[in-house]
Amino acid sequence: MFRSRSIKHARLLIRHAEKLIRYRCDVLSDAALADLRRQIETLERSIKERDLPGVRENSERLDALVAEHSPSHREAGWRENCEVILVAIVVAVGVRSYFIQPFKIPTGSMQPTLNGIIGHPRTEPAPNILRQIAEFFILGRNYINVVAPEDESIREIVEQKYLFFFTWSRIVTDRGTHLVYAPEATLGHDFQVVPGARYQRGQIIARGVIDTGDQVFVDKFIYNFMKPHRGDVFVFRTKHIPMIPEDPQTGAPYFIKRLVGSAGDTLRIDPPLLYINGEPAKGFGFQRVMKAKPPYRGYTLGRQYLARPDQSFTVPPHS
Template sequence: MPSEKENPSKKSALRENIEAILVAIILAMFIRTFVIQAFKIPSGSMKETLQIGDHILVNKFIFGIKMPFTMKTLVSIKDPERGDIIVFKFPEDPDKDFIKRVIGVAGDVIEIKDKQVYVNNEPVNYKQAVFKDSRIIPGDVQPRDNFGPKTIPPDCLFVMGDNRDQSYDSRFWGVVNLDAVKGKAFIIYWSWDKENFSVRWGRLGNFLK
């Protein structure tokens, strides 16, 4: 029979294991809340940059430290810049996360004429932008191809999807407040092609631009 003297060591080992697990959980929650978080791409609004089934990592620290749940910025480091791919709380439903590219920042004047984007009266063209519909839809019907001019308010961003003809973005529902921004997407760490039931090996490790 085991001696009673062995029991304290067993209890000590169990306690150490529990403490290690708790520390790991707390550390993981800290990293997810303040440093890096994983997201999955559910739609094609950012094609061809991001495909449905891509899994990405988002740098949450780059824009500052935010209060959990309220998303109020505690420490500001820098603001998103034009061209950044950001994840944010959807203004019309904060329970949903959206991912888009920043087109305009506070003070910018955004206008779209026949699919061409202008920022402060200068044409802006991103090589990632994709147009799959050759038709030009008049601005008085809906703002997909003709929009503005609109001046971006303070502490706000104007965002668009790279799949310009198939993206529900700031052209339709307005600007994104800086407090709603969760972070900047920077790498694809996994990609699953559901239709072909296969891994897109060539996309793994790709940095986002």
């Protein structure tokens, strides 16, 4: 076995050396080409004579010559790493664009089925920095503390996203700007931080904790082959939906909801029940909400649609 392996390695080395000669014959000197050809002939003679010590010795010499006259590959490692990273990025972007996309639950409208970004106002100061770091990574909890340095009023709140996941808001006042790691909707809904609000010097603008909530993967592929069914939880874009403003930078926001009605269904809410085509909604997800057992609160009336128990809504036929 040792003999056949040594000879096989020597023959592969000869083929590699001959390839090097063909590849670099125009840049190698005549002396270098002569040395390579001479060493190839010597190794072939050792193989033919079955001279194992000679095969090993001449293989080492030919290998040294090949290494000496081969182009340098000192940057090959960096190049390969860059290629791997680039391919990984392309694959990740492709998967995110056409198959699966990460999605952060923006609000608490589907709690406790799905936990969204919820703010909890507090008056006590935040804990020490080590505990804050631990809770951020373990619980997804972020502490905020914005205090008015002087008398000021809020002009606007500008939300900005970084790397698709990190949402910051700039609270712009007539005296300056406060940067807060929280969505605009959470500041307004949970902390009552809205444009026009006035604060005196030393007054708390927003203090408390913000729980990040759930982060899920959205299947963007399956509905190309099947229609959504009643009871499915799905993500949709709110483009052209009245009363939902579009962000000038990111466009219409995404909502995550449970599908309750398909084309032609008639819906009605008589708290805490949801009626579909005149009957209480069927299915585990609906029944769990309609029982209104804490933390569930049942279905409640809307503002514009289904605003009264006797008001119904029929889903358009081509929805």
